[in-house]
Amino acid sequence: MSFALGQRWISDTESDLGLGTIVAIEGRMVTLLFPATGENRMFAIQDAPLTRVIFNQGDEVTSHEGWALTVTELTEQNGLVTYHGTRTDTDEPVTLRETLLDHQIRFNKPQDRLFAGQLDRMEHYVTRFLCQHQRHAMQQNPLRALQGPRAGLIAHQLYIANEVGRRHAPRVLLADEVGLGKTIEAGHILHQQLLSGRAERVLILVPESLQHQWLVEMLRRFNLRFALFDEERCIEALADCDNPFETEQLVICSIDLLRKKKRFEQALEAPWDLLVVDEAHHLEWSEDQPSRAYQVVEALAEAIAGVLLLTATPDQLGHQSHFARLRLLDPDRFYDYDAFLKEETEYQSVAAAAEALLAERPLTDEERTALAAMLPEQALQTDSAEGREALLRQLLDRHGTGRVLFRNTRGGVSGFTQRHLNAHPVALPSQYATAVRVSKMLGNNGSLEQKVLNNLYPEKLYQEFEGEGSSASWWTFDTRVNWMLEFLKAKRSKKVLVITAKASTALQLEEALRSREGIMAGVFHEGMSILERDKAAAFFAQQEGGAQVLICSEIGSEGRNFQFAHHLIMFDLPQNPDLLEQRIGRLDRIGQTQDVQIHVPYIEGSAQQQLLDWYHQGLNAFEQTCPGGHLIHAEFGEDLLQVLAGENEDLADLITRTAERAGEHKAAMEAGRDKLLEIHSNGGKQADALVAALEKEDDDTDFVSFMLKLWDVIGVQQDDRGENAVVLTPTEHMLYPSYPGLPEDGLSVTFDRDTALSRDDFQFITPAHPLVSSGIDMVTSSETGCAAVSLMKNKALPAGTLFLEMIYMVEAVAPAEVQLGRFLPPTPIRLLLDKSGKDLGQNVDFETFNRQLIPINRHTGSKLVNASQSALHPLIAKAEQHVAGQLAELVAQAEEKMTAELGGELARLEALKAVNPNIRGAELDAIREQMNMVKAHLGRAQVQLDAIRLIVVTPQ
Structure with a gap:
């Protein structure tokens, strides 16, 4: 290196110091002042990590x-160098000594960094290109969002998610039966x-008991x-x-919170x-x-x-309330209950035809x-299969509530194990018999409902005679408790869920x-509290050292999933069939690996047996x-109620009539709207195709x-x-000070879906995971890999042959909300120019070419760049011409793709709107607006050089 006072150099290791000036040369040492930061640095002349800054003809330079x-x-x-040229603002001829250059000069453009000798390691250049390529592929992949969550590839769930998730402002009722995965x-x-x-x-409203579960599920799975x-x-x-609701983007709260007038008004005022x-x-x-x-809702x-409304039992409060929930989604469409009922009956005749098309049998x-x-x-x-598929798609598209209501039943979804009832009769304790007799003598039976409660829950009646102040003693003699203790002792290694109607009963059973x-x-x-409930559920889920039993009050039959357990004890029975199904659904759900054993201890000959x-x-x-x-x-x-109260003893007749009516109802559902709705909701072949595509992505x-x-290049220990x-563990030698999403104490990750589903402590890495996007962003938003020089050993080419590889980003x-990435995501364009300016990039792919190259140190690379400058500037100008043509072609392709996808969807929905009122005008307007916005922004697409590499053929 030849140093002189006043020369301008930059530090290879601290380029952020700006342009340095040599202020002293003493013996074997050289001192630089960096005016932009006021820093001084002293270097050994022999191996100073410095690069001389000399601009070339055609460059634009700035004075201090x-x-x-x-x-x-x-x-x-x-x-010392003096630059001669014309001022860009006045066009007058001027000169500028290098000592008067702007101290703040940064070499951000790849070509500037190349000519300034700010060269990166070859592997960094390769990583930068691969990051740009990966980001482009991720944004083009329509399955990326579906692949990302930590969830099994369940066909009906993926179909509904894909169908609804792509809509503008979706308004739907998710009404799958218990255990089919509405939350997912x-x-x-x-x-x-x-x-x-x-x-x-997003605002999520849930019962208070489910707040924390939703919080954890959204984080852990999504x-x-x-x-x-x-x-x-x-x-x-x-x-x-x-307004507190404006302090966060994603909020979960209970509906009870919004019963308060002030909080409701604040939630209503916030933009969601x-x-x-x-x-x-x-x-x-x-x-x-x-x-x-x-x-409130x-x-x-x-x-x-x-x-999005979620319920496993849409008709629980009656069909009219079900209509009212649909009215929440579209009051213009669901305006009259009688009209809604009439419309439903019309689909019964069509359901059989839909089934025939599915079964591929003649109509x-x-x-x-x-x-x-x-x-x-x-x-x-x-x-033909194509004709039947087209007919079925048209039929389901036009189904009245098909776009706003999705409901799958267990009968139409595979993956469930069997359910078995194990009834355990026990004798009536004498204490209960005495309590019932005394109650009748005192005339305390009261209403019909009270008589039923006394007969179904004799422990409650007994406690009334004990008095509220005394400690409960019923569990010391209750024969159901005796049976349960013997059962649990025999099943020491099994997890057992116990559900009872009242919280007080649950506490007393634990005692x-x-x-x-x-027994724990x-x-x-x-x-x-929510935290206490979560701790109890976690204690039960823990395999080593956890509780053998979890005892829930009725609230435990909503929202919580315990499919790792296979035994359910119903200490008592609810009086509502939906509550009974919700209880069983805590174990009987997708993911259950064994048959569900339902145990019901009951007092023989009592109302408990009658209800059973x-x-x-x-x-x-x-x-x-x-x-x-x-x-x-x-x-x-x-x-x-008459039977359970003991006022009508003809239970056999009631059971006969109930069974007949249940059979009629099931047949009606199979033949009518619910069957057609189910066909629409499970997705059929489309759902299977989604699963197959995602399995391939995995x-x-x-x-x-x-x-x-990527992690290796960034410097993450693996x-x-x-x-x-x-x-993954961050290190002191990483390229960047920190890695967003990677904690200091490290993180366990897996790329395998099955492993992720079985290990909550592993992060599931897919292209949608934040660690992937943040890693790519760190590289592509920095100067890492912007400029490089490599050598090529090739006997077929003369030594000294030059190639210039340039990566442009469109x-x-x-x-x-415009979703431009669907049609034109940031797109890398690779050019590989020979010395004549011909682009070889179409014929020589990146990987094949890169395997022929070998890295070179920075100082040698800088000398090769300086020696080649006269050839490189014309090549860069030639590249601008090549890339301009490719930009126009990419924009035209993107516009064509947008017209095909959005225009096709618009035409389909416009045709459907004539026959299916569920197609909202706002949805059509949103697609038209999106098409206009995409076209306008495509017209403003730009191309920019992102990375550059000089390749020089070296002698063998």
Whole structure:
């Protein structure tokens, strides 16, 4: 190196110091002042990590006074360079000594860094290109959002998520039966809406008991960080904003919180894109007196564009309340209950035709007539698979509630184990017999309902005589408790869920297990805080050292999933068939690996046995689901009360009539709207195709290789843990100060879905995981890998042959909701120019070419660049011409793709709107607006050089 006072150099190791000036040369040392930061640095002359800054003809340089000149000539005297040229602002000829260059000069452009000798390691250049390529592939992949969550590839869930998640402001009722995964479906939809930019702010309303479960599920499965709002959090948030609901983008709170007028008004005033309401069957409605909860949700649904309602029992409060929930989604469409009922009956005749198409059997004359009436303009081509598929798709598209209501039943979904009833008769304790006799003598039976309660829950009656002040002693002699203790001792290694109607009973049963046999049991009831409930559930789930038993009050039959257990004890029975199904559904759900054993201890000859027999023999509700149980209960409920109260002893007749009605109801559902709705909701072949495509994505080993390479280049320590897992730990030698999402104490990750599903402590890495996007962003938003020099050994080429590889990025910036990335994501264009300016990039792929190259140190690379400058500047100018043509071609392709996808969807929905009122005008307007926005932003697409590499052929 030849140094002279006043020369301008930059530090290879601290380029952020700006342009340095040599201020002293003493012996073997040289000192530089960096005026931009006021820093001094002293280096050994022999191996100083410095690069001389000399600009070339055609470059634009800036003076310390702020004006700029375009260089036309360079002169050198006493080791200092003087630049001659014209000022860019006045066009007058000027000169500028290098000592007067702008101190703040940064070499951000790849070509500037190349000529300034700011060269990167070859592997960094390669990683940068692979990151740009991976980001482009991720944004083009329509399955990315579906692949990302930690969830099994369940066909009907993926179909619903894909169908609804791509809509503008979706408004649907998710009404799958218990155990089919409504929460996962909702999470999938939220994940897609947020990832695509269709939504940014989400409000989830749930019963208070389910708040924390939703919080954990959204984070653990979908990497969505919601904030949990209660009264205390609202008060704290007032320090930051007048409206606490505007302090977070993603919020979970209980409906009870919004019963308060002030909190309701604040939630209503806040801007939201999506509203999610879980356990929506609790929204009671009548035309004259809707419940407060219904009014709260109704007001929010009017103000928020997207609404998801979740319920496993849409008809629990009656069909009219079911209609009222549909009315929340689209009041213009569902305006009259009688009209709604009439419309439903029309689909019964079509359901058989739909089943025939699915089964690929010939249509009967009646079915063909029904199809022709439903699809008058459609040719009924049923001879080919394509024709049947097209007909079925048209039929389901036009199904009345098909776009707003999705309901799958266990009968239509595979993956469930068997349910077995184990009835355990026990004798009536003498203490209970005495309590009942005394109560009758005192005339305390009261109403019919009270008599039933006394007969079903004799322990409660006994406690009334004991007095509230005394400690409960019923569990010391209750024969059901005795049976349960013997059962649990025989099943020491088994997890057992116990459900009872009352919280007090759950607490007393826990005391009985602990006091009498030392059995560890968790308790779960409505009097506990959310944190206490979560601890109890976790204690039960823990395999080593956890509780053998979890005792829940009725609240435990909603929302919690315990499919790792296979034994369910119903200490008593609920009087509502839907509650019975919800209890069983805690174990009987997708993911259950063994048959579910349902145990019911009952006092022989009592009302408990009568209720058991009615459920089992009349409804078959223990071993089969009974979706119409609430309707049958409404019809026979009074007769059942008479039997349970002991005022009508003809139970056999009641069971016979109930069984007949249950059979009729099941047949009606199979033949009518619910069957057609189920066909629409499970997705059929489309759902299977989605699963197959996602399984293929999961097997992409190229993605795994890319991530391991990326983490290696960034400097993340990777330790193979076995079990398909890797432990990632940040190091002091990383390229960047921190890695967003990677904690200081490290993280265990897996690329295997099955491993992720069985190990909650592993992060599931897919292209949608935040660690992937943050890793790519760190590289592509920095200068890492922008400029490099490599050598090539090739006998067929003469030594000294030059190639210039240039990576351009085509990008059009637009708001997230435009979803421009679907059509033109940031797209890398690779050029490989020979010395004549011919582009070889189309014929020589990156990987093949890169394997022929070898790295070179920075100083040698800088010398090669300086020696080649006269050839490189014309090549860069030539590249601009090549890339301009490719930009126009990419924009045209993107516009063509947008027209095909969005235009096709618009045409389909416009045609459907004529026959299906569920197609909202707002949805059509949103697609038209999106098409206009995409076209406008495509017209402003730009291309920019992202990375450059000089390749020089070296002698063998």
